[in-house]
Amino acid sequence: MSPESKKLFNIIILGVAFMFMFTAFQTCGNVAQTVIRSLNSTDFHGSGYTSMAIIYGVFSASNLITPSVVAIVGPQLSMFASGLFYSMYIAVFIQPFPWSFYTASVFIGIAAAESDRRTVFIALTVISLVGTVLFFLIRKPDSENILGEDESSDDQDMEVNESAQNNLTKAVDAFKKSFKLCVTKEMLLLSITTAYTGLELTFFSGVYGTCIGAINKFGAEEKSLIGLSGIFIGIGEILGGSLFGLLSKNNRFGRNPVVLLGILVHFIAFYLIFLNMPGDAPIAPVKGTDSSAYIKSSKEVAILCSFLLGLGDSCFNTQLLSILGFLYSEDSAPAFAIFKFVQSICAAVAFFYSNYLLLHWQLLVMVIFGFFGTISFFTVEWEAAAFVARGSDYRSI
Numbered sequence: 001m002s003p004e005s006k007k008l009f010n011i012i013i014l015g016v017a018f019m020f021m022f023t024a025f026q027t028c029g030n031v032a033q034t035v036i037r038s039l040n041s042t043d044f045h046g047s048g049y050t051s052m053a054i055i056y057g058v059f060s061a062s063n064l065i066t067p068s069v070v071a072i073v074g075p076q077l078s079m080f081a082s083g084l085f086y087s088m089y090i091a092v093f094i095q096p097f098p099w100s101f102y103t104a105s106v107f108i109g110i111a112a113a114e115s116d117r118r119t120v121f122i123a124l125t126v127i128s129l130v131g132t133v134l135f136f137l138i139r140k141p142d143s144e145n146i147l148g149e150d151e152s153s154d155d156q157d158m159e160v161n162e163s164a165q166n167n168l169t170k171a172v173d174a175f176k177k178s179f180k181l182c183v184t185k186e187m188l189l190l191s192i193t194t195a196y197t198g199l200e201l202t203f204f205s206g207v208y209g210t211c212i213g214a215i216n217k218f219g220a221e222e223k224s225l226i227g228l229s230g231i232f233i234g235i236g237e238i239l240g241g242s243l244f245g246l247l248s249k250n251n252r253f254g255r256n257p258v259v260l261l262g263i264l265v266h267f268i269a270f271y272l273i274f275l276n277m278p279g280d281a282p283i284a285p286v287k288g289t290d291s292s293a294y295i296k297s298s299k300e301v302a303i304l305c306s307f308l309l310g311l312g313d314s315c316f317n318t319q320l321l322s323i324l325g326f327l328y329s330e331d332s333a334p335a336f337a338i339f340k341f342v343q344s345i346c347a348a349v350a351f352f353y354s355n356y357l358l359l360h361w362q363l364l365v366m367v368i369f370g371f372f373g374t375i376s377f378f379t380v381e382w383e384a385a386a387f388v389a390r391g392s393d394y395r396s397i
Helices: 003-039 048-062 066-073 075-092 098-110 114-137 143-147 153-161 163-182 185-214 216-221 224-250 256-276 299-327 332-353 359-389
Strands: none
Touching: 003 075, 003 114, 048 332, 066 075, 075 114, 163 185, 163 332, 185 224, 185 256, 185 299, 185 332, 185 359, 216 224, 216 299, 224 299, 256 299, 256 359, 299 332, 299 359, 332 359
C-alpha cells in the first residue's frame, strides 16, 4: 500500500471509529437526564446533568495534559483507552448505581421500561466498543519513510534508545506551549467564542431533549420526540458542516458571514424555544410538567428548533476550527487543546447550573455569551484578514 493510500485508509478508519463511538455517546448524553429521572423513583438517585458536568469538568482539566500524554504513549493507544472509557460510561446505564454512574463519568473525562432501557444501552455499548476496536486497524507509516533508506541499522538502534528522552522532551514542550498560547490576545478573544460553543453544546446535547421529554402536552409521543430531536440536530450539523466546511476553502468573504449566520440562526431558535417551552421544563420532575408556554407548545416548532440548533452549532465550530488552524498552524496541538479546555469547562458549568436554572435564564446566558463571542470572533478575523492583505506571515507568538 502506497503512503498516500495508507493515509486515506487511516482517515477512513478514524472517521468510522469516531462515528460509532460518538453516535453511542451523544445518544446516551441526549437521553441521560430523562432516563435517570425515571429511575429516581426507585432505589437509584442521580442526575444526568451532574454526570455530564463531571464528564466535561474532568475533560477540561485533562485537555491541558493531553498533548503531553499523546507525545508519550502515542495517538493510537490514547484513542483506544479513551474509547474504553466511553464504552464503560454507556455500559453503566444497563444497570446503574450512583457510585458507578458518577465514577464512570470521571473516567470518561480522562478519556423507559427496564428491559427496553437495558436493550438500548447494551446496543449502544456494543456500538461504542466496535468503534474503539477499529483504532487498532490504523496503520503506522513505513519505517523507511521515517528514517530514510540510507540510514544504517546502528542509527536505527540509536534512535530507538533515544525515543524515551525525545518523548519526554516533546511532552514538556507541548505543556509549555499550551500555557504560552493561553495568554495571547487572539486566544483570549477566541476563548469567549469557544465558551459560547460550550454553553450551547450543553443545551442542545442534554438540556433541550430533556425539555421536550418533560412536556406532557406533547402526549404519548413526548419521549419518542427526544430521539427525533437528536436526528434533526444531526441533520443540521451535517448540512452546515458539509456546506460551510467546503465553502471555507474558496470563500472570499472570510469567516465572519458564516459566524453571523450561525448566531442569527441560534437567536431565532432561542426565541422560538422561549415561546414554545414552559420555563420549568429543564428541571421538571419525573411526571413531567403541565405548565403552559407563551404559545401553545408545538411538536413541529420543537423539531424545527432542533434543526436550527444543529445548523448554528456547525457554523461556529467549522469557523473556529478553521481560524485556529490558520493562526496556529505550527502549534496546532496546544491550540486545539486550549479550545477543548475552554469549551469543556463551560459545558461542565452549564450542565451544573442546568439542575437549578429555569429555561429562560439558561437562554439568556447563551444570548449574552453568543453576542460577545460573535464580536470577539469578528475582531480576530478582521486582524487576520488585515495581515493576509499586507502579505504578512501571521503568527500569534
